[in-house]
Amino acid sequence: MICSVKLFAMAQQRTGQQEIKVTVESPATVDNLKTAISVQFPELGDVLPHCMVAVNTEYASPADPITESDEIAIIPPVSGG
Amino acid sequence: MITIVRHPIDHDAVLRAVSSHQAGAVLLFLGTTRQFTGEKETTALDYDCYEEMALKQMTRLAEQAKEKWQLQGVAMMHRVGHLELGEASVAIAVSSAHREAAFDAGKWLIDTLKEVVPIWKKENWSDGTTEWVHHGC
Numbered sequence: 001m002i003c004s005v006k007l008f009a010m011a012q013q014r015t016g017q018q019e020i021k022v023t024v025e026s027p028a029t030v031d032n033l034k035t036a037i038s039v040q041f042p043e044l045g046d047v048l049p050h051c052m053v054a055v056n057t058e059y060a061s062p063a064d065p066i067t068e069s070d071e072i073a074i075i076p077p078v079s080g081g
Numbered sequence: 082m083i084t085i086v087r088h089p090i091d092h093d094a095v096l097r098a099v100s101s102h103q104a105g106a107v108l109l110f111l112g113t114t115r116q117f118t119g120e121k122e123t124t125a126l127d128y129d130c131y132e133e134m135a136l137k138q139m140t141r142l143a144e145q146a147k148e149k150w151q152l153q154g155v156a157m158m159h160r161v162g163h164l165e166l167g168e169a170s171v172a173i174a175v176s177s178a179h180r181e182a183a184f185d186a187g188k189w190l191i192d193t194l195k196e197v198v199p200i201w202k203k204e205n206w207s208d209g210t211t212e213w214v215h216h217g218c
Contacts, residue, residue: 009129009201010213050218054199057134073131073199079214080128080135080159080200081112081171081191 006073099154104176122207
């Protein structure tokens, strides 16, 4: 399946894209997705281990399942305030 | 009031949002753009956010604080986009019957916002370079 993944801040800057398309074998978990991203977008490789993943605007755990229809985002360490 | 704005923060509006005749204390926190971080000089900040998720997280924090400290009101406004030195990036106001709850809740809200709400700042340093702030990266 192909998942759309939103990017922000440094992750967006590194790729020059607000959203990337990631190919991942179904069924997949958040962890599988991160591995797929690091292969398909090596420019994110060193950032990804520090990032959380949000699925449908909630923080997700590595073992949580993902589907093509989910809204997925990479959340680098936050620095608001 | 829980909101993300792209214009200067109107902290009077944030205060009005928590106004209550049951309150004996109203606390306002403003986070502002600081010139020096250690020896590095900031000229401006740019903020990015995942707006839908940030609003959801901020709403949840407000609800949790309201319940835990029995607050009369909670309001949070975060600004995104380009900010000059001294401008406020965030305003948090709480109102409560007594001051202890207002101070404790206000501190918890800004501390927790900085840990969980998906908003990011980019430093524009005085040497012309820029840097997204991602602690731990």
